Amino acid sequence: MPLPQPVYYPPFNITRSSHVIMTSRDLAASRAFYEQVVGLVLSDHDADTLYFRGLEEVCHHSLVVKRRSNTQCEAIGFRVLTEEELEKAAHFFKAKGLTTRWIEVPYQGRTLSVIDPSGTPVHFCATMQTKPRLYTQFENFKGGAAMRFDHYQVPVPDVQAQTDFYAEMGLRISEYMALDDKLLVAFMFRKPGTQDIVFLENPGPRLHHFAYTVSDSHSILRACDVAGNVGMGDVVERGPGRHGPSGVLFVYLRAWSCSVITIY
Amino acid sequence: MPLPQPVYYPPFNITRSSHVIMTSRDLAASRAFYEQVVGLVLSDHDADTLYFRGLEEVCHHSLVVKRRSNTQCEAIGFRVLTEEELEKAAHFFKAKGLTTRWIEVPYQGRTLSVIDPSGTPVHFCATMQTKPRLYTQFENFKGGAAMRFDHYQVPVPDVQAQTDFYAEMGLRISEYMALDDKLLVAFMFRKPGTQDIVFLENPGPRLHHFAYTVSDSHSILRACDVAGNVGMGDVVERGPGRHGPSGVLFVYLRAWSCSVITIY
Amino acid sequence: MPLPQPVYYPPFNITRSSHVIMTSRDLAASRAFYEQVVGLVLSDHDADTLYFRGLEEVCHHSLVVKRRSNTQCEAIGFRVLTEEELEKAAHFFKAKGLTTRWIEVPYQGRTLSVIDPSGTPVHFCATMQTKPRLYTQFENFKGGAAMRFDHYQVPVPDVQAQTDFYAEMGLRISEYMALDDKLLVAFMFRKPGTQDIVFLENPGPRLHHFAYTVSDSHSILRACDVAGNVGMGDVVERGPGRHGPSGVLFVYLRAWSCSVITIY
């Protein structure tokens, strides 16, 4: 099992995982869950779309929820340093034989869409419109008072191949699990910390969960307490608990079929 | 300095310090402060009176604020076990040569009013109307989310005399400070814990502060954070800090001329 | 299902549930668990007995663990106000046809032992030797930093009979659960709060758990974290979570066959 070497000078500069696009059958229920229990802020919405950001976030959205007949993840999103890096990214993916598209996404700068080798839809952009950071409006905090988008976990059948590919893009490994010579789990990061994206051997691609950070253990307990009291107690799927790898305090809140949020 | 002996079988059974009656020049400002920063619940109000209780409290009020031209404490209140104890109390005070009055107080059962030997107005009652406890309505918590009325501190010129008198009523000493043979501070309790009432040598009688308990250190920080963000940052008078005697984590929030709240 | 009426003037004055006597096959393991994970202080020990108290407690012990070939509860303990109350208690139990014994217990004042109608062994005493309170020695806190003994839960087959009997002794009901006309659970208290003893319909008598209070939610998380890291992760049986009745944040830590600790 050869772990890929760190690539310090990658072909383009991803700064962090930045957002996910989810779908939902019931936007009203999604809004109630993300606002009241998770504590996200609704930046904007129209009849069929909700745009949320965390309390510390200045960028327009880190979670988009679209009305659809099923609930799943439509794409995961990365931020790159500048518009110039988007061009380098497009060049990189083309050289890999992957199909790229420039797409229009409301509130975002120029956005590159690609299907990665595992089949996961990924968006890249360098800029978003900005909104005020709300992290000192304590009197308006709700539920878990989620602060910042942190990472997503993507089950894939071939963790080694996926890890090798993302390593080429400059993501580095912080933790991994292997059985004999087989890589089963890889935590990969660009921003300082343990992870921007986690790969886990399982049928996929799909989204296992995405995670927001909170500022204090109290917020994790408060998210659960509010969930219980507003009639959403069954969203608390696992935890509060602490992961061995990364040492992070977490709770998994699962709303409907496949969206999951880890607060930590 | 002879400390009074514990009186295990007092002439009547006080169960705890239970409430204070304050006056205020500006009821709207008082309401904003107690609701938003301290996190009390408004049980009832009329044009000239506000009745507050803590989130855990089932009794109608632990803080009454009346519109007056100045801000001060009108009376401190104790709860006794039963109506029968009120009669015993009246008998006790009369035997001491103190003048007692039966007064009508909205939402309270029969209430005995007396001026104690230091000149402090004290109310005693056995019952109040009840309201729902709100301690699991986490989504409505505000500011410090004050839970229960805990104690008051009353400066008096003669701490020894005051302590001796309250000891006769069954209050016991948990902590005290003395200089040479002179008693300067006495912490006295009926309910388990460190204090229901604290006497401190100083011109008086007046009210130094009254205190509510909170469930977590986080609530103390939140009270300060909210105060700062809603334009009441100057109410944070001292702390957050920790007292040596009682070991309690506190913050003193002073609103206007003389009302002070310790959250701990 | 007639709930017993509150008895405000009981035949003798229990002030609170104060301690339990447990047995253990492995005193070294018991000591490691209670000191490192729960954070109790070892007040004294001999070859076959451990005496623990909480960080805030001044009395010698609230938990006694004796070396035996099995792990179970030997007795639960209540505190009464004065030695005089012990005499009244003995009188009360004799009038009920129960057998009482005066027993010698190290570090305790005169102690009355009785088997209650459900078969539960109960000890009553008015005094214990004292030790320093350690609640400001923050640098020595361990694990959950348990502060004060709070209550025990005793499964019994006939909750109604048990509740009626304890009500006669002055314990009052704060919460209960019933199915049709049958009382299934009763929370009873003497000290202010929700419970000193909880009865639950189940084969018994035996001890379901005993509980200590902690000062902050952080302590509950810390107890679990320490348990996990010192190789006792499997003691975390349930939680962290929050009970509906009493609204208390808890974790159940179960060490060996039957001792359980709720920290809250």
Add this chain to the structure above:
Amino acid sequence: MPLPQPVYYPPFNITRSSHVIMTSRDLAASRAFYEQVVGLVLSDHDADTLYFRGLEEVCHHSLVVKRRSNTQCEAIGFRVLTEEELEKAAHFFKAKGLTTRWIEVPYQGRTLSVIDPSGTPVHFCATMQTKPRLYTQFENFKGGAAMRFDHYQVPVPDVQAQTDFYAEMGLRISEYMALDDKLLVAFMFRKPGTQDIVFLENPGPRLHHFAYTVSDSHSILRACDVAGNVGMGDVVERGPGRHGPSGVLFVYLRAWSCSVITIY
């Protein structure tokens, strides 16, 4: 007051502020303070030097304390991405007419030393020896349980010139304060967040403080509590409180003449 433009492609890649080198008259007192109150881990020491790291840190040290006749800051340290970046840094500084030196620092890779235009001594290195991360050894946490080195604040007479210079090195401004056209304070960052280095108009260069992050508000309170109980209560200089810019919860702990630590 022209704020410098962000430099997205700087001449060399600083990843973060990483360490400080302090001097102390009393190493024993320094050790006690940083271990017991701040909660740092002593990675190594010799007769005249202490090397500390935070609980999450894998690199050998983020704080070096050397025995000297006075207490001051000897240098601040930045980490760069690779050894190659060190060469680029040397080239950059020479082009600016600054004198650079390659120095030997125990436990560090090749280290570049330079005096910046304000007169501040700055060290750059790409690697350090590593030690185990200790962030899950909860049972050994002490005091504030400081996790990671975060930033330093450097008073300088000319904030504009200093900010312009560091902007050229790729540090970007997150917050600033200005009076009329004069820049008074600049918060600059490389890693995601509010600051790696803060400049403040004041006589200098010197070190105002350096800061570690903690994982929870509880750690800030615990640092103060331990300080008070082990006889170092006077190190608590300011706070606990919250900064407006960055919204960070903090406490300033000042030990001896000029070293200060902000925990947040």
